[in-house]
Amino acid sequence: MLDLTDVSRRYGRKRVLEGATCQFGRGLTLVIGPSGAGKSTLLRLIATAEAPNGGRIEWNGAALPGARQALRRDLGYAPQAVDLPEDLTAREFALHIAALKGLDPAAADRQFGAITERVGLHADINNRIGSFSGGMRRRLVFAQALLGAPRLLALDEPTAELDGETARNLGALILERAADAVVVMTTHLADELAPHAVAVLRVEAGRVGPA
Numbered sequence: 333m334l335d336l337t338d339v340s341r342r343y344g345r346k347r348v349l350e351g352a353t354c355q356f357g358r359g360l361t362l363v364i365g366p367s368g369a370g371k372s373t374l375l376r377l378i379a380t381a382e383a384p385n386g387g388r389i390e391w392n393g394a395a396l397p398g399a400r401q402a403l404r405r406d407l408g409y410a411p412q413a414v415d416l417p418e419d420l421t422a423r424e425f426a427l428h429i430a431a432l433k434g435l436d437p438a439a440a441d442r443q444f445g446a447i448t449e450r451v452g453l454h455a456d457i458n459n460r461i462g463s464f465s466g467g468m469r470r471r472l473v474f475a476q477a478l479l480g481a482p483r484l485l486a487l488d489e490p491t492a493e494l495d496g497e498t499a500r501n502l503g504a505l506i507l508e509r510a511a512d513a514v515v516v517m518t519t520h521l522a523d524e525l526a527p528h529a530v531a532v533l534r535v536e537a538g539r540v541g542p543a
């Protein structure tokens with residue numbers, strides 16, 4: 333269970349989140365809202381990539397920053413935009429992430445193979461990321477987030493730029509993980525996953541509330 337209480341985040345004088353209070357339990361929670369509303373900001377706070385300026389974030393009842401290491405051990409995070417190491421192959425990158433997460437390399441390699449098979453990236457895992465299209469990068473970022481079957485999965489627009497069939501394949505993997513994990517996923521569209529979500533939250537005017 334992930335709890336945010338009265339969380340605020342400013343960039344300079346710009347107040348992005350202000351008094352945001354919300355809870356995420358097991359299952360898929362979709363986060364929607366207009367462009368620039370603060371959806372990615374919310375996910376960066378959840379993923380401990382940034383700290384809030386105020387308020388409280390708790391993971392399984394323990395507050396950040398004290399619980400940061402515990403949260404990170406449980407976390408899979410797919411940022412909306414990320415600089416990938418262009419000279420590595422997808423598989424080398426995945427094994428690097430697996431090492432950072434402390435996962436068994438052979439098990440992680442098998443898991444990466446299985447995930448990339450499901451999202452249509454498997455034929456390319458031994459190619460350099462520098463040769464990848466936008467959609468291939470998106471799927472790679474998604475696949476690394478799933479490594480180690482994380483208890484907390486933060487996905488920032490994982491299906492953007494993907495065709496309908498590939499998006500559905502990702503959706504199936506997301507719902508499988510949501511069976512025993514807290515999954516927070518931002519999306520722009522009225523998402524096909526909405527009927528399967530335990531909640532849909534909307535970020536707007538600094539607040540996070542029911543959609």
Ligand SMILES: Nc1ncnc2c1ncn2[C@@H]1O[C@H](COP(=O)(O)OP(=O)(O)OP(=O)(O)O)[C@@H](O)[C@H]1O
Pocket residue numbers: 343346348365366367368369370371372373374412
């Ligand atoms: N590092 C930063 N420095 C300054 N301003 C920032 C920074 N990150 C985000 N912002 C601002 O915070 C606001 C929220 O940005 P955020 O990326 O969280 O929105 P979003 O809801 O994810 O938008 P989108 O749907 O376009 O992805 C925007 O006005 C953005 O310009």
Ligand SMILES: [Mg+2]
Pocket residue numbers: 371372373412488
């Ligand atoms: Mg965003």
